[in-house]
Amino acid sequence: MAANSSEAPSVAAVGSSYYRSAISSRCKATFVESDEVCDGEAILRCFRQRKINGKAHFFGCSNWSSDSSNLATPHRFIAIPREVRKSIVLKLYRNEPLDEQDDDTHVLPGQCKQIYHPSHAPNKKLCPRNHYRNGLHVIAELHKHECNAQLSLFIPVDPKHLRIVIIPLAGVPHCHPNFPPAAEQDLECRTVQELHPGMMNNRKRRDLVKNQRQAQFPHGTDIEGVLQEFYKDRALDINDRYIHAVNTQADDGHITINPYLAHLALEAMWIMVDTTFAVKRTAIARIWSNRATRDAFILVWKGIFEAIETITGKKLNFKAFSPTSNLLGAIGDSEGAQAQGLADVIILRQMNYDNPVMHFDDILKLFWKTCLVHFTRGVLGLRDHVTDEVMQYLLSFPYLETPEEVQQYYTSCADSTKPKIQGSHAQDNQIKPTSRPLLEAILLAKDLDAETAHLIEEMISSGVLQNSNSSLQARFKMKAQRQARALDKRRAADSELVTRKESRILKDRIKATEQENEDLRRQLATLTQASTEHPPYTPKRPLPVATSSRLCKVHPVPIEFHHHHVDALYNSDDEFDYAAALNSDVLSPMLKKIIRDHPMPGIDE
Structure with a gap:
């Protein structure tokens, strides 16, 4: 815990932890033609145009190429987080020493102590903490320590006696804390219906629960019950109280603090309000209210500072006003x-005694920080009202570097013709109900805070952390893994969307083709019906025979064709008789024209 607290405010430690997690990561890209996994190394690359988190660099794979047709899954991509200073990453990548300006606090000096169970030790036996020599970042190795404690085991001779006696060697204690058992014993759980057949009746169970709640909370679970619980706490010692402030008006807020956790507030570096963060934080104080006005927050902040002073006997102040304090600032939503x-409470309690005439706007500039998650969420709510260019400019506010850029940002928002931009702020601080009665929710939180305080006390005394992978390097590694999984899900969703679009296009084409085929069938049916109603023309009587003055007598001479010519002209599917047509008198006009164009000598009878 001491290592975590020393590395947390260190700019160099944060950058070094990210660098180590990125360099030690493995590329999980796979190829289409084979099942091999990419073995490329992590290298620092630069974007061509855009930036992510205000930084133009990222860690990619050495085997990356612009041709990704042979990839089944993409190469590694690890962006530099917002909290990591880019200059430190560049110096570590180039193996350059860090300057004093790269860090504003002391990193963990000398030797550090890490306790790992042999089965939980890191694979490469490397210390997860950051160490420096002459400004250069070095990676220390973990050394194995043998425990000199000895145990004597006595086993019964009779195998029927399944017992064993363990006697430790006197005077030789363990050199490590007791580690948790490898497996937990399963406990049998039975429902009330299994305990008694009468519990099968739903109404009976509801009546029993109602009677039990009335006996547990005789004054109800609303403000009257909270007041009675508050009076009971007032009779206890200060180190046993939980409810420290109750307002008679239910919507003004009530304050509950665990006494043990209140002492941790004096060692905290940041106060976080409405902690909707990915990293789990310890709740030192809880405020029960359904209002979000300035007057309500004055009561809340005043009650918190007074309760901590009452419990610990020390005033909580910010480092900007008290150099001996550890508290750097406060983080809230929008x-x-x-x-x-x-800011009003700071002025009322005269916490800024060095400069009592300071305006509350100037006070907030010293230590107040807005949650970036709430800020981004609030800006993204404007995407339906602005263009993409304006949206990118609004999101760039956390990365502005000069006061002129900040002032220009304010001016552009104030001069905007969009009412949404002029008066926008994140509405994420809506008071959410607990879905439980007030007193019942407070008592449940009391048990939870007591359990949290007990766990922290045990971790401090034993040296065994609740989460052994709590180093900065481990957190950066897990964060990169979560982002990679989220990116894979988005790619899979996009691929499924593309497949759906292609399927829809193919269905539209099939539908259009079927419509064309149906139109052709209708046209064919129409032509077939017309052919049936109007058969080919057949003359009722033979046409007159052509004659000539030079011919005494002309008899029709049948024209004969070879059989293969007739077969070539004949179509079995056609109803027209080609053979009969060639030998009919229909050709007489043609013969008449031939005789007229080609005179022939007369024939004597």
């Missing part, structure tokens, strides 16, 4: 009343 209420 609710303006939340920040204004804190």
